Amino acid sequence: MNENLNEFGAQLTKDMHSWASGQLRDEEFPFDTRALDLFRLQYQAVTPYQQWCNQSGISPQSITSWNQIPVIPASSFKQLDWTSIPEAQRVNFFASSGTTGEHRSHHHHGKESLIIYETSLLASFERLFLSMTNSQSIAFRFGFLVPPSIDVPHSSLAHMMETIRRKWDSQNPPTYLSHCNSSNLWVLNEQKIRAFFHKISENPSIPVCLMGTAFSFIHLLDWGGTERLSLELPPGSVILETGGYKGQSREVTRVELHQMIASTFKIGLDKIVTEYGMSELSSQAYRRPGSPPNPFCTPPWMRIRIINPEDGREALTGQTGMIQIFDLANVYSVMALETQDLGSSWTNGFELYGRASTSEPKGCSLFESGLSSGFIH
Amino acid sequence: MELQLPDFFLADLPDGVELSVSMIDQACDRLKENADQYLKNRTTSQLVHSLCQLADNWLDPEFPFRQKLIEEGPAQSGFSLDVLMDGMDRMFQQWKPDHFEFWLVQEFGHAERIDYLASNRLEARENKSSRARGPRLITHICSGNLPVPCIMSMVCGLMVRSAQFIKCASGASYIPRLFAHSLYQHDPKMAACIELAEWKGGLEPIENILFEKSDVVTATGSDKSIEAIQSRVPRQKKFLNYGQRLSFGFISKKALSGLGLRRLIEDAARDVMIWDQQGCLSPHVYYVQHKGVVPAEKFAELLAEELERYRLSFPRSPLSVEESAAIRSRRHFYHVRAATSKDTLPFFSNDGTDWSVVYEDEIRFQISCGNRFIYVKGVHSLDEALHGAEPIQHKVSTVALGAADDEAEEFALQIAQWGAPRICPIGKMQHPPLHWRHDGKPALAELVQWTDWEL
Structure with a gap:
């Protein structure tokens, strides 16, 4: 069974390489055909998915377009192993970030699926991230505001950074600027940050690519302020900011955060890119810098659909709804996911408003609506 | 004919008019004077009679305030018309003299305890009589999920003859305001002892003067909001809270x-x-x-x-x-x-x-x-x-x-x-009787101070 998936994956990685090098244009990628092919394969290979589709009365024979493919809730990776990879062939799983005691999702990976994950990531990084920051080359001094992936093997974000490091920064000693503390929280590695910025001041001609979660940037900015440390970056430096910060640091709006980053690092707002990804996916979306904010863009093997949560129908352009993601790089699991994030679609991408949650108590009545906020699994 | 609401309460002020500390300060003073003048000498039965009449009006399909609620309530409150009117009617149907009497006796041991030094049968046997006094000014911080508790807070304050400042949750003042206007039209002196305003909680200068001027502060809402309010109510003030349940x-x-x-x-x-x-x-x-x-x-x-x-x-x-x-x-x-x-x-x-x-x-x-x-x-x-x-x-x-x-x-x-x-x-959960002890606490008895006369 997995031979067919391997074959699909091989063709997809070939396309990814072609797209990254500019040989394949977005519109040339046959998304619909590929999506229906992959659906047929996943329906056969992922047993719970087949049951799920049967419950909805949908089979590969009954649909004609990618947007009819049944989606599974991304949160259900906490409940079920949505994978075609036999246990013996699994080499890792990526887990959602979560608080202690909370169920975390498991997105299983084997050797082949990791190759696709990494190819997808590098292609998008090269093609989307670099063009969005008008960077001429990838000759950056990299800094990663995450712990080394060896310490957090189930973090897809740390794996993403490690993949980028191995590809474009393997000659230098790794510059992971965070580590896990005794409570397993990601915190800044102050010693490494000092050394990193010292090196920058020694040779300010190399532009820096600093990557991290929104909360790690807030921590860094706060800490830099307290320590009166100059965090100025050389000209041409770029920032990749990803992930949320709820509960991990003080909360600021994304616009405020970008302004703080720009003024502290002394770089333009046009050098800050936001990335959107999750452990249940194998591709990422990137937001081009700009004001007013630009929508997120995806590589051509990843599409977004916005759903009106009330009736499950596709929302109109500009209307807020729940984000569904069809990521063909999820070859060995399930490609069609519904997230718990709210967003809206635009002609050239999508806007993200964050996690749908009415977990704030309403008056005297106690409600907990977000699946991650006290809802007992 | 369309019912126009006059500018009587602070909640009637047009959008953009900011509340100031002096506005709140003056409103509190005026409320206290009005309550001294118009409320203290009313008997319980007069008040109950007036409120029951008002409830009957609200249940009358021709009542202009009801018609206005039907017309504007769904958009203003977010509830569908059926859900809204069902909930409001259930509340007003409870407002009957015998229900009030039961409630007062349950709370005070005697229905006219606020009116004079009264004795029930057992107290008379012991040669004792008692009178309960409501606070001079109560501030109610109301939550926004339902309109009924806010209106019932007003009723509680009236029963113990207190001046009241009702602080509605942001975006939730429409129905309490409509009710207060109906009271103003029906019994202007009673309504003159109530002020109503809306703002997003946490406006410290305004809230601080309000807490300062009040004798009792009640708060209904999330545990987080209540904790925040409690930390700012001066210690010598009585603070009654109804958190999440x-x-x-x-x-x-x-x-x-x-x-x-x-x-x-x-x-x-x-x-x-x-x-x-x-x-x-x-x-x-x-x-x-x-x-x-x-x-x-x-x-x-x-x-x-x-x-x-x-x-x-x-x-x-x-x-x-x-x-x-x-x-x-x-x-x-x-x-x-x-x-x-x-x-x-x-x-x-x-x-x-x-x-x-x-x-x-x-x-x-x-x-x-x-x-x-x-x-x-x-x-x-x-x-x-x-x-x-x-x-x-x-x-x-x-x-x-x-x-x-x-x-x-x-x-x-x-x-x-x-x-x-x-x-x-089953079937009566959201339909508590008037005498319901909110979260197990007596709604009226918690508000008052007592004077006992031992003969």
Whole structure:
């Protein structure tokens, strides 16, 4: 069974390489055909998915377009192993970030699926991230505001950074600027940050690519302020900011955060890119810098659909709804996911408003609506 | 003819007019003077008579304020017309002289305790009489989920002859304001002892002067809001708070076996429907005892059918995207669970999120996301249900009981010992009587100070 998936994956990685090098244009990628092919394969290979589709009365024979493919809730990776990879062939799983005691999702990976994950990531990084920051080359001094992936093997974000490091920064000693503390929280590695910025001041001609979660940037900015440390970056430096910060640091709006980053690092707002990804996916979306904010863009093997949560129908352009993601790089699991994030679609991408949650108590009545906020699994 | 509301309360001020410390300061002084002048010398029976007349007006289809509420209330409150009017009518239907008398006697041991030094039979035997005095000025910080508690706060203040400042939650002043205007038209002197304003909580300069001027501050809302308010109310002021609560029901196998089954299902669905499950008295879970003639799973299915009937006769209020998304995400979770476990049975409305019933053979209490999303959980006994609800024991407001006559008292005793402040029949959860002790606390008696005269 997995031979067919391997074959699909091989063709997809070939396309990814072609797209990254500019040989394949977005519109040339046959998304619909590929999506229906992959659906047929996943329906056969992922047993719970087949049951799920049967419950909805949908089979590969009954649909004609990618947007009819049944989606599974991304949160259900906490409940079920949505994978075609036999246990013996699994080499890792990526887990959602979560608080202690909370169920975390498991997105299983084997050797082949990791190759696709990494190819997808590098292609998008090269093609989307670099063009969005008008960077001429990838000759950056990299800094990663995450712990080394060896310490957090189930973090897809740390794996993403490690993949980028191995590809474009393997000659230098790794510059992971965070580590896990005794409570397993990601915190800044102050010693490494000092050394990193010292090196920058020694040779300010190399532009820096600093990557991290929104909360790690807030921590860094706060800490830099307290320590009166100059965090100025050389000209041409770029920032990749990803992930949320709820509960991990003080909360600021994304616009405020970008302004703080720009003024502290002394770089333009046009050098800050936001990335959107999750452990249940194998591709990422990137937001081009700009004001007013630009929508997120995806590589051509990843599409977004916005759903009106009330009736499950596709929302109109500009209307807020729940984000569904069809990521063909999820070859060995399930490609069609519904997230718990709210967003809206635009002609050239999508806007993200964050996690749908009415977990704030309403008056005297106690409600907990977000699946991650006290809802007992 | 369209009813125009005059600028009488601070809440009537046009958008953009900012409240100032001196406005609040002056309003408090004026309220106190008005209460001294217009309220202190009114007898309880005069006040009750006036309020009951007003309630009758509100129940009259021709009453202009009712018509205005019908016209504008749904858009202003977010509730569908049926849900809104059903909830409001249930409140006004309670306003009857004998209900007020019962309430006052329950609270004070005598219906005219605020009027004079009164003695009940036992006190007379002991040669003792007592009088209760309400505070001069009460500030009520009201929550925004339902309009009824805010209006009932006003009634409590009037009963103890206090001037009152009502601080409505942001975006939630329309219905209290409409009620206050109806009072102004009906009994202007009584209304002159009430001020009403709306702002987003946390405006410290304004709130600080308000707390400073008040003798008692009451607050209804989330535990977080209450904690924030409490930290700022001066220590010498009395602070009464009503934090977050939730409710559930227990239905015994005997109740499921009798002729009243149809009625029981209707009542259970009604409790979910009233105020779209937005109140602290609305059920999150029905624990249903196994081995009845109707199995617990079947009860869930019948409840779903009844909620479908309500969808047509009492449509749920329109939801925000976030609220719909919360239901959709939760439904997904149970769809997945049901695909892999026979212990979970989801019953969901088609084409929308109008209602959701989840049956689970798992006793642990589950907090609903509201908006007609109800859990049914099979249990072997009341013991098991109370054990399942232990994680929220300290937060329970009401336990509704569906039981046969010969077992109800035993169950009620067990629930009382467990610590629930209120036990009521299924179907009455969101319909507490006037004399209901809010979260187990006496609504009027907590407000007053006493003078005892020992002869």
